[in-house]
Amino acid sequence: MAKHHHLLLIPLLFLFGIVGAVSVPAQDKGTLKPKPLPPLANPNDPKLGAKELFGRKYLPAAADKPSVFGFYAHGCIAGAEGLPLNGDGWQVMRLSRNRYWAHPDMIALVKRLAKKAKTDAGWPGILVGDMSQPRGGPMLTGHASHQVGLDADIWLTPAPNRQLSRNEREEMSATMMVRTDRLDIDPRVFTPGHLVVIRAAAQEPSVQRIFVNAAIKKALCREARGDRGWLSKVRPMYGHDYHFHIRIKCPPGSAECESQPGPSESEGCKAGDLAYWFKDSVLHPKPPKVPPKPRPPMTMAKLPPACRAVLNMPDAKP
Secondary structure, eight states: OOOOTTOTTHHHHTSOOOOOOSOOOTTSOOOSSOOOOOOOSOTTOTTSBHHHHHTTOOSOBOOSSOEEEEETTEEEEESOEEOOSEETTEEEOOGGGOOOEEOHHHHHHHHHHHHHHHHTSOOSOEEEOOOBOTTOSOOSSSOSSOOSSOEEEEESSOOOSSOOOHHHHHHOOOOOOBOTTSSSBOTTTOOHHHHHHHHHHHTSTTEEEEEEOHHHHHHHHHHOOSOOGGGGGEEEOTTOSSEEEEEEOOOTTOTTBOOOOOOOSSOSOSHHHHGGGGSHHHHSOOOOSSOOOOOOOOBGGGSOTHHHHHHHSOBOOO
């Protein structure tokens, strides 16, 4: 396991958790003054949400090799690696969430993408949003997926040509890329460079899905030239108008990692492929007459048995 010498914010970021909003899209702010999570009265309560346990692990599990257990939306990871907070072409955002951990394959991919964004799109760099928690698992706020270190959110806002301050990383908003009518991209902010960066990510052999807002998918379909095979990996999804989501395949040799079916070969660019996403009921959903009851939290019993062992592993050395 690599040493995490870049983790200079240990007293602030690892010893404290955050109690935040129900969801944490890219424009939601972090905090400069996180509050400590109180000890759990009964951590062995079978009804306790697994998020309460994983949210209190501030360092990865020490492991001989990285191991992924379960599916993107119900699993965990041992031996996760931290993305350095600053690098050649990237900066990590919302540091207070402590979600810049992932499988080493994803860390390597983000670094490659950062270089391509500079050389091919002319961006100063990329801004990296949520990846996974140090041991994966369900999160206290937001994200049904991101549990096994194989997901990463990349802001659609290019990085500035300078290092952001801690305050900016917590409070700076990502840029909305979709028009106010939700029917297409905003041409004032969505540029050809965005296509280049998303294409570079989708062309990575290990990438299984790229999630974007439907208006962004529509624009990519319209503007892509030459080889368009990568478009099959790019899928419309709610809530991805400020960032795009990269999901990679189960790493080789990960016998306990549950894979997702591969995408079809279709570009997904026909009118019928996108029609659902532009229905008025989808663009402007009406609130339910009766508010839905909150779902019960995911418990440890719903996660792979190995995740209990991952929680009990000693901390990796920072």
